[in-house]
Amino acid sequence: MLSYDIVIVGGGPAGLAAAASAREQGIESVLILERDHTLGGILNQCIHNGFGLHTFKEELTGPEYAARFIDRVNELGIEYKLNTMVMDISSEKCITAMNREEGLFQIRAKAVILAMGCRERPRGALNIPGYRPAGIFSAGTAQRLVNMEGYLPGREVVILGSGDIGLIMARRMTLEGAKVKLVAELMPYSGGLKRNIVQCLDDFGIPLKLSHTVIDIDGKERVKGVTVAQVDEHRKPIPGTEEYISCDTLLLSVGLIPENELSRGMGVDMEPVTSGPVVNESLETNVEGVFACGNVLHVHDLVDYVSEEAAAAGKNAARYIREGAKRAEQAGCVELAAEGGVRYTVPKYIHTDRMEEKLTVRFRVGDVYKGCYICTYFDDTCVKRQKRPVMAPGEMEEIKLQKQKLEEYPDLKKITIRIEKGGE
Amino acid sequence: MYDVVIIGAGVTGCAIARELSRYQVKACVLEKCEDVCCGTSKANSAIAHAGFDALPGTKKALFNIRGSEMMEAVSKELDFPFVKNGSLVVCRKEKDLPKLQELYDRGIQNGVKDMRIIGREEVHEMEPNLADGVLAALYAPTAGIVCPFGMTIAYAENAAVNGIEFRFDTEVNAVRKEEEGYVIHTTRGEFRTRAIVNAAGVYADAIHNMVSGEKLHITPRRGDYCLLDHTAGEHVARTVFPLPGEYGKGVLVAPTVHGNLILGPTAVDVENKEETCVRQEELDYLLDKVGHSVKNIPIRQVITSFAGLRAHEDSDDFVLGEAKDARNFFDAAGIESPGLTSAPAIGVWMAEQIQESLQLPVNPEFIPNRKGILNPAELPMEKRNELIRQKPEYGTIICRCEMISEGEIMDAIHRPVGARSLDGVKRRTRAGMGRCQSGFCSPRTMEILERELGLPMEELTKSGGESKIIVGINKDRW
Numbered sequence: 083m084l085s086y087d088i089v090i091v092g093g094g095p096a097g098l099a100a101a102a103s104a105r106e107q108g109i110e111s112v113l114i115l116e117r118d119h120t121l122g123g124i125l126n127q128c129i130h131n132g133f134g135l136h137t138f139k140e141e142l143t144g145p146e147y148a149a150r151f152i153d154r155v156n157e158l159g160i161e162y163k164l165n166t167m168v169m170d171i172s173s174e175k176c177i178t179a180m181n182r183e184e185g186l187f188q189i190r191a192k193a194v195i196l197a198m199g200c201r202e203r204p205r206g207a208l209n210i211p212g213y214r215p216a217g218i219f220s221a222g223t224a225q226r227l228v229n230m231e232g233y234l235p236g237r238e239v240v241i242l243g244s245g246d247i248g249l250i251m252a253r254r255m256t257l258e259g260a261k262v263k264l265v266a267e268l269m270p271y272s273g274g275l276k277r278n279i280v281q282c283l284d285d286f287g288i289p290l291k292l293s294h295t296v297i298d299i300d301g302k303e304r305v306k307g308v309t310v311a312q313v314d315e316h317r318k319p320i321p322g323t324e325e326y327i328s329c330d331t332l333l334l335s336v337g338l339i340p341e342n343e344l345s346r347g348m349g350v351d352m353e354p355v356t357s358g359p360v361v362n363e364s365l366e367t368n369v370e371g372v373f374a375c376g377n378v379l380h381v382h383d384l385v386d387y388v389s390e391e392a393a394a395a396g397k398n399a400a401r402y403i404r405e406g407a408k409r410a411e412q413a414g415c416v417e418l419a420a421e422g423g424v425r426y427t428v429p430k431y432i433h434t435d436r437m438e439e440k441l442t443v444r445f446r447v448g449d450v451y452k453g454c455y456i457c458t459y460f461d462d463t464c465v466k467r468q469k470r471p472v473m474a475p476g477e478m479e480e481i482k483l484q485k486q487k488l489e490e491y492p493d494l495k496k497i498t499i500r501i502e503k504g505g506e
Numbered sequence: 507m508y509d510v511v512i513i514g515a516g517v518t519g520c521a522i523a524r525e526l527s528r529y530q531v532k533a534c535v536l537e538k539c540e541d542v543c544c545g546t547s548k549a550n551s552a553i554a555h556a557g558f559d560a561l562p563g564t565k566k567a568l569f570n571i572r573g574s575e576m577m578e579a580v581s582k583e584l585d586f587p588f589v590k591n592g593s594l595v596v597c598r599k600e601k602d603l604p605k606l607q608e609l610y611d612r613g614i615q616n617g618v619k620d621m622r623i624i625g626r627e628e629v630h631e632m633e634p635n636l637a638d639g640v641l642a643a644l645y646a647p648t649a650g651i652v653c654p655f656g657m658t659i660a661y662a663e664n665a666a667v668n669g670i671e672f673r674f675d676t677e678v679n680a681v682r683k684e685e686e687g688y689v690i691h692t693t694r695g696e697f698r699t700r701a702i703v704n705a706a707g708v709y710a711d712a713i714h715n716m717v718s719g720e721k722l723h724i725t726p727r728r729g730d731y732c733l734l735d736h737t738a739g740e741h742v743a744r745t746v747f748p749l750p751g752e753y754g755k756g757v758l759v760a761p762t763v764h765g766n767l768i769l770g771p772t773a774v775d776v777e778n779k780e781e782t783c784v785r786q787e788e789l790d791y792l793l794d795k796v797g798h799s800v801k802n803i804p805i806r807q808v809i810t811s812f813a814g815l816r817a818h819e820d821s822d823d824f825v826l827g828e829a830k831d832a833r834n835f836f837d838a839a840g841i842e843s844p845g846l847t848s849a850p851a852i853g854v855w856m857a858e859q860i861q862e863s864l865q866l867p868v869n870p871e872f873i874p875n876r877k878g879i880l881n882p883a884e885l886p887m888e889k890r891n892e893l894i895r896q897k898p899e900y901g902t903i904i905c906r907c908e909m910i911s912e913g914e915i916m917d918a919i920h921r922p923v924g925a926r927s928l929d930g931v932k933r934r935t936r937a938g939m940g941r942c943q944s945g946f947c948s949p950r951t952m953e954i955l956e957r958e959l960g961l962p963m964e965e966l967t968k969s970g971g972e973s974k975i976i977v978g979i980n981k982d983r984w
Contacts, residue, residue, distance in 0.1 A: 186891055
């Protein structure tokens with residue numbers, strides 16, 4: 083049976099950065115398993131620019147951003163297998179994979195980094211009433227058809243959901259000659275980045291209707307139109323606000339779901355809010371030596387943060403390999419609690435002795451907050467209040483925790499992060 | 507000149523076609539859609555009913571029992587998924603207990619075997635997720651679940667192998683009686699035949715009324731369903747029904763043979779015979795009702811909702827056999843539940859009727875067995891690797907949710923009565939039927955269809971007709 087120190091499942095931005103980082107930490111035996119025919123993952127179809135502002139201080143397209151990491155992986159001589167599907171991972175970290183050359187085969191890994199990314203929420207999961215004709219695409223599927231295959235999925239388009247891919251596709255379809263009639267968003271705020279609303283909708287005069295949803299799909303064979311209605315504060319359609327919009331295409335950008343079927347199969351504990359694994363300061367799951375990073379852990383909005391997080395996972399996996407059995411017994415562990423508008427935190431647990439000098443804690447808020455504070459409590463003591471002009475569910479937030487600071491509280495049990503309103 | 511033309515390639519038409527192929531016959535199945543299994547047969551509860559619902563003496567009762575008894579053997583002969591998982595009709599009110607007894611008595615009269623009425627303790631032990639209020643249940647171990655696509659396709663493929671022709675995208679506009687039989691006018695020309703079998707589902711009244719003075723009237727009775735992901739598939743092991751009501755057997759909760767959980771159907775009479783749209787109020791009703799029989803259903807795991815139309819005839823029974831005023835015109839009309847269960851029995855009976863009337867000789871070359879599309883996942887590792895060495899496409903996964911390989915999709919396209927659309931591939935292989943609902947695999951499946959069928963991408967459809975998936979190439983209007 084093949085055997086590697088670290089096997090990385092997924093060759094997208096997370097997997098690439100994790101692999102490079104692990105190798106830079108001196109681990110020679112690293113393997114990336116990728117199901118597509120190239121490395122780079124979803125970045126390959128994201129041909130718009132705006133990637134890399136944080137990492138490289140320049141604006142790159144998705145393929146360019148991916149290429150930087152692919153080049154690095156090649157320079158470092160990291161092994162990878164393409165067109166290879168991971169079928170199963172056992173709790174003992176035995177990986178069963180398959181491709182057309184080798185058939186079904188197994189690999190034993192000392193450490194596994196989960197970097198499978200996410201998938202789009204489909205129409206069915208929303209229970210949108212109506213017919214089930216051709217012409218309903220998730221935004222990412224349409225993006226692949228347009229950008230990778232060169233096909234136009236539709237000419238008159240309504241987009242449900244204002245997630246980033248939907249916004250990007252509104253602009254993309256317009257540039258390809260389609261008419262995007264409307265973007266409808268169920269929530270009273272957009273699910274995407276502010277910059278995408280400006281650059282992809284406002285600049286092209288595409289209307290965004292907040293608190294609106296699609297309540298019916300017309301057309302037995304191909305979409306003929308959709309009925310859009312305003313919703314109340316309970317997200318229920320308001321009678322009398324229905325509007326029929328003729329179109330041949332409905333794009334859905336209604337959320338991303340981490341792809342954790344393999345993780346569940348190997349007994350990794352899940353966080354219901356993110357649908358990603360519960361991890362500690364090392365981005366390690368409850369299964370020892372199994373790490374997670376990128377969109378499989380929680381859905382990010384900027385790839386730069388994926389790379390950063392993945393590099394940390396790679397480094398931690400390398401340390402796990404180096405220390406092996408010598409790794410310090412887990413000392414007391416601090417739990418992170420998300421409260422008062424904070425929906426979750428990654429990580430969820432911190433072993434102070436194992437944390438880096440500075441640890442990034444990422445989270446999302448559940449509503450739009452203006453002029454509010456991110457407050458950090460060590461047990462009942464508020465240790466930090468950071469003002470943010472605006473926070474929104476579409477934009478991931480982060481705070482940094484200092485190891486030194488945690489060590490000042492030897493009996494610390496719980497760190498709470500919550501949003502608090504005004505007042506100094 | 508055909509001996510027999512069968513109108514409709516649903517499960518009934520395909521079962522009749524297959525049974526008819528036991529005889530030497532020149533026969534053809536006409537279907538208005540692009541594939542078999544495109545109407546009621548693709549959107550139903552996928553249940554093989556035990557047979558206690560129908561009133562004794564009705565054709566529904568008779569054919570249900572016969573079909574139920576045949577199902578296991580047929581599923582082996584034709585290699586389609588069937589599991590005898592048993593069913594429970596649950597009762598939540600003291601005062602309704604007599605109704606349970608009534609169903610039991612009816613089942614006994616109909617000839618259902620091994621039924622039992624079981625009490626609170628036993629039923630909750632059997633199904634721990636039943637709603638707390640369930641007091642008792644009628645347990646019928648002979649009930650089962652079946653793959654309705656797999657079953658219809660199996661019948662069609664076996665019929666085709668045994669010489670029955672299939673014509674798709676062929677809609678019947680008129681039927682004219684002539685001296686020696688019938689002339690059928692369709693969107694794809696005329697067909698002359700000695701005999702006709704009317705298995706046209708919700709349109710069977712229209713077809714019947716073209717030749718017969720004794721009019722039929724079919725009401726499409728829509729039923730909405732929700733399908734949940736595999737993660738919910740073990741929520742119940744048996745099919746759980748409420749006590750039946752005026753409009754049928756009520757909203758059930760059942761596992762599927764593929765490990766999903768199905769909820770439904772509702773029942774609404776509609777005018778339009780194409781009205782397969784799901785309605786919000788029906789979904790709301792459905793999701794409320796299922797909670798009365800089964801608790802803690804993980805509704806968040808819903809991956810799709812869909813609607814089917816039952817072909818409800820005014821007589822409230824199957825209309826089977828030769829029309830009184832139209833010689834050699836055989837109806838299989840009003841086939842609503844338990845139509846799927848009854849199909850094997852209807853097929854056999856109808857073929858016998860036709861054989862008697864046309865005096866068809868036995869087909870000595872009839873091949874009774876059919877092997878389904880190879881499922882590499884069921885092979886041990888060595889066998890699977892041997893297969894991949896022979897045909898590497900079995901090593902490339904296209905549908906990552908259901909783990910379906912390129913090889914299986916190619917098989918689905920090249921089978922007798924093969925797939926020609928995304929939905930055709932989906933019904934034969936399950937590619938695209940999983941939790942992402944074809945988001946990832948549809949572009950790749952399209953490439954395979956394009957390559958294997960030699961069709962341009964622009965012509966590929968989701969399910970035939972105008973259901974084209976792309977509308978052009980980039981910047982083609984510039």
